[in-house]
Amino acid sequence: MLSPQVKSNFRHLYADILWFGLVVGSSMSFLAVFATRQGASSFQVSLLSAGPAVVNLLISLPAGRWLEGKPLIWSTFLSSLLQRAGYLVLILLPWFFAPVGQVWVIILVILLMSLPGTLLAIGFNALFADTVPPEYRAEIAGRRNAILAFTTTVTSLACGQLLDNIIFPLNYQLVFALGGIGAMMSSYHLSRLRLPNELPRRIRTSLRDLARPGMLYFLDAIRQPLGLRFLTRSSEKPLLRLDLLRGSFGPFMGAYLLFYTFQYVSIPIYPVFMVRALKMTDGQISLSSALFFSAMMLASMGLASLSGRVGHKGTLVIGSLLFGIYPLFIGLAQDARLVWLASLGGGVAWGITAGGILNRLMERVPDSDRPAGMAFHNVALNLGILLGSLLGPLLGEVIDLRTLLLANAAMRVLAGVVFIFWG
Numbered sequence: 001m002l003s004p005q006v007k008s009n010f011r012h013l014y015a016d017i018l019w020f021g022l023v024v025g026s027s028m029s030f031l032a033v034f035a036t037r038q039g040a041s042s043f044q045v046s047l048l049s050a051g052p053a054v055v056n057l058l059i060s061l062p063a064g065r066w067l068e069g070k071p072l073i074w075s076t077f078l079s080s081l082l083q084r085a086g087y088l089v090l091i092l093l094p095w096f097f098a099p100v101g102q103v104w105v106i107i108l109v110i111l112l113m114s115l116p117g118t119l120l121a122i123g124f125n126a127l128f129a130d131t132v133p134p135e136y137r138a139e140i141a142g143r144r145n146a147i148l149a150f151t152t153t154v155t156s157l158a159c160g161q162l163l164d165n166i167i168f169p170l171n172y173q174l175v176f177a178l179g180g181i182g183a184m185m186s187s188y189h190l191s192r193l194r195l196p197n198e199l200p201r202r203i204r205t206s207l208r209d210l211a212r213p214g215m216l217y218f219l220d221a222i223r224q225p226l227g228l229r230f231l232t233r234s235s236e237k238p239l240l241r242l243d244l245l246r247g248s249f250g251p252f253m254g255a256y257l258l259f260y261t262f263q264y265v266s267i268p269i270y271p272v273f274m275v276r277a278l279k280m281t282d283g284q285i286s287l288s289s290a291l292f293f294s295a296m297m298l299a300s301m302g303l304a305s306l307s308g309r310v311g312h313k314g315t316l317v318i319g320s321l322l323f324g325i326y327p328l329f330i331g332l333a334q335d336a337r338l339v340w341l342a343s344l345g346g347g348v349a350w351g352i353t354a355g356g357i358l359n360r361l362m363e364r365v366p367d368s369d370r371p372a373g374m375a376f377h378n379v380a381l382n383l384g385i386l387l388g389s390l391l392g393p394l395l396g397e398v399i400d401l402r403t404l405l406l407a408n409a410a411m412r413v414l415a416g417v418v419f420i421f422w423g
Contacts, residue, residue, distance in 0.1 A: 002133075005194055009131045010140060012189040017144040018151050019185040025155025027087050027179025029289050030163070032271040033282065034172050035106050038099040042401075043393035046268035047107045052114035053385035060378055063119050072130065076123035077191040082116035084183035090176040094169040124190070131193050149297035153290040160286025171282075249373070251422040252364055253380050256357070258418055259320060260384025262411040265392040266327045266404070273330065273401045274339065284336040292326075292343035292350075299351025306352065312359040316423050319353030320416035324409035326350075331405030360423060 032045050067075060086109045093102045132140050159178065163171045245253065274280045274288075307315045326346030333339050365373030395404050 003196065006131075006133065006196060009193050009196075010136075012192045013128070013132070013140060013144060014147060016186050016189040017147050019182045019189065021148045021151025022155050022182030023084075023087065023179045023186065024148070025152040025289075026159050026175045026182065027090065029152075029156050029286070030159060030172065030175055030282065031090070031106065031110075032268075033275060033285055035103050036271040036275045037168075038102050040103045040106075040272075041393070042268045042272045042396050044103055044107060045271055046389040046393050048110050049264060049267055050386050050389035051107060051111040052117065053382040053389065055111065055114040056118050056382045057379065057386070059115070060118050060122065060382075061375060064122050067119065067123055067126070072123060072127050073191070073193055073195065076120060076127050077187060079116040079119040079123060080183075080187040080190055083113050083120050084180075084187055086110070086113035087176060087180040087183045091173050091180060094173060127190075127193065130195055145297060145300070149293060153294050156286045156290045156293070160281075160283035163282035163286070245376070248422075249364065249376075253376050255415070255418045255422040256361075256377065257380040257384050259357075259412075259415040260381055261388040261391070262408065262415045263323070264385050264388025265395070265411060266408040268389055268392050269396060269401055269404060269408075270330065273405065277401060278333060278335060278339065280336050280339065284339075288336070288339050288343040291340055292347040295344045295347025296351040296354070299348040300355055303352065303355040307355070307359060312356060312363050313419075313423050315352060316356030316360045317416060317419050319349055319351075319356045320419050321413060322349035323353050323416065324412035326409075327405040327412065328409035331402050331409065 032040075032048055035045060035048070089109050090106070093105055097105055128141075129137070155178070159175045162174060165171075166174065274285055280288075303315065306318075310318065322345075326342050326349065329338050329342030329345060333342065361373075361377060365377075392404070392408075395407075399407070
């Protein structure tokens with residue numbers, strides 16, 4: 001029998017993700033597009049992901065240590081307010097800066113947001129594990145994912161219409177205002193969570209919650225909070241243990257690093273190519289985002305069945321081999337129609353791949369070494385984001401963007417082949 005406090009926690013977790021979906025479908029979905037329309041280069045767009053990756057590399061392990069023993073609800077709530085204040089700053093940019101200046105201010109704001117955002121991402125995952133009983137975690141995470149998919153899709157489509165029908169830049173200011181409202185309301189519901197009298201058993205499995213407060217969303221790069229909560233549960237043991245890399249876990253992490261690097265090569269290229277080469281409207285871009293996220297969520301619902309047939313490694317290999325669909329179709333596109341098809345196919349591929357990454361990682365990391373294994377994954381993830389985000393614009397200076405997208409499709413298939421041997 002659930003206590004009234006636990007039921008209240010469930011309601012606030014649902015409300016938190018509902019409002020967070022408003023943030024994802026508005027500010028997060030259109031920030032890179034806005035920067036591109038204000039003249040941002042692919043290199044400047046890449047800094048929106050590279051900057052937070054550097055911050056995460058530098059402070060995630062100390063942040064996890066710092067959170068040990070701290071009031072978890074208050075720390076998470078405070079970090080959420082500090083991080084999400086950045087969304088309110090975005091509203092003011094057109095009033096105070098010229099377009100070129102706005103681009104650099106956006107980069108600076110995102111970089112500053114990533115400092116408390118790292119604390120928020122780690123703290124929330126630990127908080128979720130501590131406020132939801134183990135037997136209800138899969139159910140609550142599944143419902144949160146469904147709410148997130150619905151609100152993100154509806155918000156993205158609505159913002160697309162708003163952007164197409166209201167004069168620039170007021171249209172983007174309204175979109176950022178929606179994101180700011182959603183961010184503040186999400187933080188409010190985080191503050192209403194309460195730890196139960198007896199903490200739930202801290203099971204050493206994935207929480208399967210797609211919502212990652214504190215992190216940024218990029219289309220084709222929905223990052224999952226793979227084991228971040230373990231960074232708060234190290235019991236003073238060293239988190240970066242090089243001895244783990246001497247066996248098969250070393251090549252395994254190398255395969256993950258290669259995958260993340262190749263994944264992020266094209267992330268800074270998409271908005272520039274869609275806006276400048278394909279001349280897509282904001283409404284057309286919003287539809288592609290909605291199609292991608294919806295397809296990803298539908299694919300994730302069938303993940304358990306696929307994993308049951310081919311295993312977690314098989315799922316990872318299949319998803320990663322299909323992962324080149326998105327840059328391939330966009331590279332071949334002449335207008336929005338093939339981009340929409342790319343969003344459907346890419347969403348399915350990423351839904352499979354993301355689940356395979358998560359489940360295979362949890363399968364390979366020994367239970368006794370879970371905090372250290374997850375710390376190494378966090379390093380591989382953020383180092384891959386940094387390398388890929390910088391490599392893409394550099395290659396874009398040598399070859400045209402269409403050719404780069406097609407080349408990235410081949411890179412992603414190569415990463416899938418590597419998973420066959422070392423995944």
